[in-house]
Amino acid sequence: MGIPPRVLTVAGSDSGGGAGIQADLKTMLALGVHGMSVLTAVTAQNSLGVQGAWELPAEAVRAQFRSVVDDIGVQAVKTGMLASAELVETVAGLLAGVDAPVVVDPVGVSKHGDALLAASALDAVRTKLLPAATVATPNLDEVAWLTGVRVRTESDLRRAADAVLSHGPRWALIKGGHLAGDAVDLLTDGTEEHWLRAVRHDNRHTHGTGCTLASAIAARLAQGRSVPEAVADAKDYVTGAIAAGFPLGGGIGPVDHGWRFRDHRN
């Protein structure tokens, strides 16, 4: 048996297992890569919201990163919840020394509106983290914080992508999941444009969709796909995972990361 590509997620823990590190590692397993993690924060979280969050010291983040990268090596990195300006700057500095594609999911708030990033960290995300990204994957709220562009319809997505690209990522994937109608995302590097359209599944099991999509992109990049191929494949995976999402707890349930193992669509 060959050695699978190795993918690192730098993100927070979701005790409920639907988003964050847990979603990332499940996605990586489902897509056939070896997942590894650098934990940035621990959240007490469930289907109803985030009940508490504790950031790890920068030294702990640096040590985890070095342990993984120096011995095991990475073919792609994904970043999620980074909590504070100090951790954003620490992670951006670590990424500068890595020769592998980087997917940046600039996580700001949870689906329930709980803050996962300090407002004082926005500037570091713009000036240090986005320039390190091969692909940046903001949702519409994150586009608004980072660039001031408010997307109300699909036709605003191009302007949002241009504004994100002005901060330096190679590609921008603007997720239109929060718009009405089809779930439409726009991927562009400023030259090529790829519109990714999927049927909207009107179930409420969408906790962790953004984490899942970004990790799937990282997995496919580690397997040697181009950015447009990786994103198209990741979109198919997350759409299937939302369709198969299930009710857990009294609020927003998780997507089913294992849907391809369980179901004939494999």
Ligand SMILES: Nc1ncnc2c1ncn2[C@@H]1O[C@H](COP(=O)(O)OP(=O)(O)OP(=O)(O)O)[C@@H](O)[C@H]1O
């Ligand atoms: N109800 C849905 N049906 C189908 N696809 C969806 C649905 N909601 C979101 N998506 C898709 O899921 C992916 C993640 O998008 P979304 O806008 O939910 O990200 P996000 O807000 O960052 O996620 P999260 O809330 O987990 O942080 C996108 O490809 C989006 O189009």
Ligand SMILES: Cc1ncc(COP(=O)(O)O)c(N)n1
């Ligand atoms: C640790 C962590 N990272 C990211 C998210 C975003 O996911 P969602 O918006 O679906 O709650 C989260 N809730 N928790």
